[in-house]
Amino acid sequence: MTLKQWAANGWLKEHLTSTQEIGNLLAIVDRDLKDAGEGGISEDWRFGIAYNAALKLCTVLLYAEGYKAERTLQHYRTIQALPLILGADRKDDANYLDACRAKRNIVEYDYAGGVTKNDAEELIEFVRTLKQDVEAWLEINHPEY
Numbered sequence: 001m002t003l004k005q006w007a008a009n010g011w012l013k014e015h016l017t018s019t020q021e022i023g024n025l026l027a028i029v030d031r032d033l034k035d036a037g038e039g040g041i042s043e044d045w046r047f048g049i050a051y052n053a054a055l056k057l058c059t060v061l062l063y064a065e066g067y068k069a070e071r072t073l074q075h076y077r078t079i080q081a082l083p084l085i086l087g088a089d090r091k092d093d094a095n096y097l098d099a100c101r102a103k104r105n106i107v108e109y110d111y112a113g114g115v116t117k118n119d120a121e122e123l124i125e126f127v128r129t130l131k132q133d134v135e136a137w138l139e140i141n142h143p144e145y
Helices: 003-008 019-037 043-064 074-080 082-086 088-109 117-141
Strands: 012-014 067-069
Touching: 003 012, 003 067, 003 082, 019 043, 019 117, 043 067, 043 074, 043 082, 043 088, 043 117, 067 074, 074 082, 074 088, 082 088, 082 117, 088 117
Parallel strands: none
Antiparallel strands: 012 067
């Protein structure tokens, strides 16, 4: 499927972004990566903060392409758009982030202590790499941002 087909299905709506909005989202990613990398907070929180950074990177991709996820399943759709924008070879990345979304929901709403140090470190490193990929994609596909 394409983003245009997703919009026709009602999963996305058109969104006109700006340099400021993209810059603000990337600043949130930088802040979250810094905060998630610091000690003194639980692994659950580190994971949640890193997840937020990943979600913001996926949001940047969607916004740059002129779309925004509808409210129903908003996080899921934002994440699943990743391979539609960066390429089908990123499907495993979208699946990984969706598993992180589910884990983040559990430790946010159901119980504490569900994230290991390894879980948090793995997600933080993933987000660092994804950030580089998103920035490189922006330079090529949307240099105006």
